[in-house]
Amino acid sequence: MQISVKERLESIINNLDQLPSIPEVVGKVINMVNDPNVDFRMVAQEISRDQAITTNLLKLCNSAYFSKGKEITTLDRAIVTLGIKEVKDAVMVVATKAVLNRAILGYDLARGMLWEHDLAVAVMSKNIAMMKKDRAIADLVFTGGIIHDVGKTVLALFVQSAFKEILAKVESSGVSFQQAEREVMGYDHQEVGERILAKWKFPQVLKDIVRYHHEPDNAPEEQRKIVSYVHVANSVCLMAGVGIGSDGLYHELSEKAIKRIGITDEELNQLYSDIPDVLRQVKGLS
Amino acid sequence: MDTLINVGVARIEVATNPAILRTILGSCVGVCVYDRMKKIGGLAHILLPNWVKDGVKEKYADTAIPMLINQLLKMGCSREFMSAKIAGGASMFRFQANLALGQIGERNVEAVRKALAAKNIPIVVEDVGGSVGRVLDFHLEDGRMKVKAAGQEKMYYKV
Numbered sequence: 001m002q003i004s005v006k007e008r009l010e011s012i013i014n015n016l017d018q019l020p021s022i023p024e025v026v027g028k029v030i031n032m033v034n035d036p037n038v039d040f041r042m043v044a045q046e047i048s049r050d051q052a053i054t055t056n057l058l059k060l061c062n063s064a065y066f067s068k069g070k071e072i073t074t075l076d077r078a079i080v081t082l083g084i085k086e087v088k089d090a091v092m093v094v095a096t097k098a099v100l101n102r103a104i105l106g107y108d109l110a111r112g113m114l115w116e117h118d119l120a121v122a123v124m125s126k127n128i129a130m131m132k133k134d135r136a137i138a139d140l141v142f143t144g145g146i147i148h149d150v151g152k153t154v155l156a157l158f159v160q161s162a163f164k165e166i167l168a169k170v171e172s173s174g175v176s177f178q179q180a181e182r183e184v185m186g187y188d189h190q191e192v193g194e195r196i197l198a199k200w201k202f203p204q205v206l207k208d209i210v211r212y213h214h215e216p217d218n219a220p221e222e223q224r225k226i227v228s229y230v231h232v233a234n235s236v237c238l239m240a241g242v243g244i245g246s247d248g249l250y251h252e253l254s255e256k257a258i259k260r261i262g263i264t265d266e267e268l269n270q271l272y273s274d275i276p277d278v279l280r281q282v283k284g285l286s
Numbered sequence: 287m288d289t290l291i292n293v294g295v296a297r298i299e300v301a302t303n304p305a306i307l308r309t310i311l312g313s314c315v316g317v318c319v320y321d322r323m324k325k326i327g328g329l330a331h332i333l334l335p336n337w338v339k340d341g342v343k344e345k346y347a348d349t350a351i352p353m354l355i356n357q358l359l360k361m362g363c364s365r366e367f368m369s370a371k372i373a374g375g376a377s378m379f380r381f382q383a384n385l386a387l388g389q390i391g392e393r394n395v396e397a398v399r400k401a402l403a404a405k406n407i408p409i410v411v412e413d414v415g416g417s418v419g420r421v422l423d424f425h426l427e428d429g430r431m432k433v434k435a436a437g438q439e440k441m442y443y444k445v
Contacts, residue, residue, distance in 0.1 A: 108421070108437060113310075163437050176379055239378065239390070240295055240333065241312040244419030246437045248376060249312055255382035265386050272387055273334060273345065276296045 006186040009158050013187065013195045020153055020196060025050045026095040027201035030143070033088040034203050040084055044075040047091065056094040057087070064284030065123075066090055085139035092143050093119070093285060096150075104152050106159030107245035114149060117243020119282045121145040124233035124271065127278070132262055134229075141229040144209030147202075148230055149243075151193030151210065158185050163246065170250050177250035178214045190214060216257040228257035236268070240275040288427070293329045296345040300328035300357045303426040311374035313391035315347070315398045315414070316422045318371045319354055319407060320429035321363035322445045327426045330354045332374075334390070335397030347397035355405050369445055370402050371411040371424075371431045379417040391415070411442040 012018045028046050032038050048054055054075060061072045061082060072078045078087050101115035109117075122145030129138040152159075159166065162184050169180035181188040193210040205223055209230050212219035216231040235253045238244050258268060293299045293309040293316075301307060303325035309316045311331070320327040330353075333345045343349035358368065375395035381388040395414045402409055411431060413420070418435040425432070429445035 108434070167436060170379075235378065236387075238419075239313040239387070241310045241314050241331075241374075241419065242295065244310060244312045246419070248419040248436060249417040250379045252380040253378045253385065253388065255385060258385075268385075268387050269390075272390065273341075275333065276294075276342070276345070279295060 005158055005162050005184070009155075009185050009187060009192075012154065013192055016199050018154075019199050020099045020150070022095045022099060022200060023050050023053055025053060026091060029088055029091050030202055030206070033084055034205075038084065040079050041076075043084060043087075044079055047075055047087075053091065053094055057090055060090045060094055060285070061087070063286065065281055066285075089122075089139050089142045092146050093122075096146055099150065099153060100146070102153070104156045104245065106156035106161075106163065107152055107247060109152075109243065109245045113243050113245070114152065116279075116282060117237060118146050118149060119285055120237045120242050120275075120278050121148060121230065121233045123281045123285075124237060124278050125229045128229050128233060128261065128263070128271065131267075134225075134261075137226055137229075140205060141209070141226060141233075144206055144213075144226070144230045145233060147193070147197065147206065148210055148213045148234060149189065149193065150196050151189035151191065154196065155181065155185070155187070155189045155192050159246075176214065176252050177247040180250075188214075214251055216254055216260075225260055228254070228260045231257045232261065232263065232268075232271070236271050237275070237278075240272060242275065242279070288425070293331050295331055296333045296342065296350075298328065298330045298344050298350060298354050298357065300326070300354070300361060301426060302326045302361070305426045307424040307426070309422050311420045311422060312376055313374070313378075313394060315372055315374040315391075315394045316420075316424075317347075317351060317354065317398055317402070318373075318422070318424040318429075318431055319358060319368055320371075320424075320426070320445055321358060321367045322369070322429055323367045324361070324363050325426055325429075326358060326361050326363050327424060327429060328354045328358050329422075329424050332394055332398060335393045347394060347401045351398065351401035351405065355407065365406065368407050369410045369429075370407050371413075371429075371442055371444075372398055372402075372409060373413040373420050373422050373431065373433050375414040376417050376419065377415070410444040413440065413442070 103111040125141035125145040208223040307329040337346040375391040423432040
């Protein structure tokens with residue numbers, strides 16, 4: 001008998017070697033920056049251990065999106081000029097590109113589409129947090145935005161073979177696509193993403209963003225607001241077609257999440273209308 | 287291979303055969319207008335229904351569609367040989383009924399129909415609504431429109 005999709009998926013997500021990897025330095029930097037008593041020099045020292053990351057990071061710090069005008073040529077300068085949180089966000093962009101900037105077959109995303117989507121969600125989540133004067137978590141929702149769909153990179157092959165069944169489930173039971181993923185394959189792309197982040201040793205708040213970005217109202221209460229920023233940004237980007245794939249708009253846009261972060265109807269329309277500006281900001285990230 | 291031209295959000299592109307104009311749609315509407323005699327066509331990616339003060343005109347159905355038609359006329363097309371095919375206008379699968387943004391797909395489709403009617407351009411094909419994402423390829427060789435949605439491809443030849 002053929003091994004079921006569920007069993008195959010189960011064996012992959014329980015085997016750390018089969019999940020995507022990113023440079024070890026990233027998990028360390030993220031956890032260091034998450035600590036309010038972080039020592040900047042230690043962070044710079046940690047990053048500098050990875051030469052490839054350092055080179056690309058300095059380049060990105062001088063991009064239109066991150067640059068403050070003056071050319072940055074050293075890590076110390078980057079941290080002083082941009083701040084430790086911005087530098088951490090830039091490290092994230094540099095370190096996750098190899099995992100996310102590729103074709104995602106089962107979801108019908110051509111190469112670059114998921115990456116553009118992830119960056120757009122990151123930029124927009126941060127824009128909303130700034131607009132709502134929630135500056136302290138602006139960097140967190142940016143980081144969460146980048147990796148919110150990382151589970152799709154692993155789940156895609158399974159979605160490809162189970163697609164018809166998933167879509168039939170959506171249409172017959174009226175559940176969202178990601179819920180149908182879970183029912184048909186045992187796991188949805190949020191749960192697979194959470195496993196990947198556990199492998200990367202990322203902090204709980206980022207795991208929660210990934211795990212609940214389609215269902216923010218089910219997130220643990222203390223993280224619900226942060227998750228809601230990414231949920232709203234993700235929904236608006238998908239509606240504008242940015243990174244929309246075979247799962248389409250078979251998702252839920254939670255009104256509770258919109259209310260939770262204090263967005264009015266008018267502001268929500270404006271976010272959608274401003275998508276071309278977000279895409280310009282994304283271009284400034286390369 | 288025909289040249290592939292990607293049309294971004296709230297953009298308008300016009301080209302002559304041979305070329306393929308491609309855009310990706312959620313709640314937005316892709317408007318393909320084709321002159322079957324000249325084999326020239328244009329694609330507008332419409333984000334919103336109606337122009338608001340200070341808005342970029344390419345974003346809105348009521349301002350982008352006249353721009354698209356004018357660009358085609360400037361390239362020597364005639365209105366009598368033009369027809370339109372439209373796709374997109376999807377909605378989020380689940381949202382609270384009082385959420386204005388939830389209706390944006392349907393409102394976009396309505397506004398596109400109205401703006402094309404105002405210019406006397408007939409719509410020969412509509413592939414709109416639902417909750418699917420769509421990849422639209424507009425082939426200027428013969429004006430056919432290919433729509434890939436939910437893993438399936440449909441081809442529309444009518445011009």
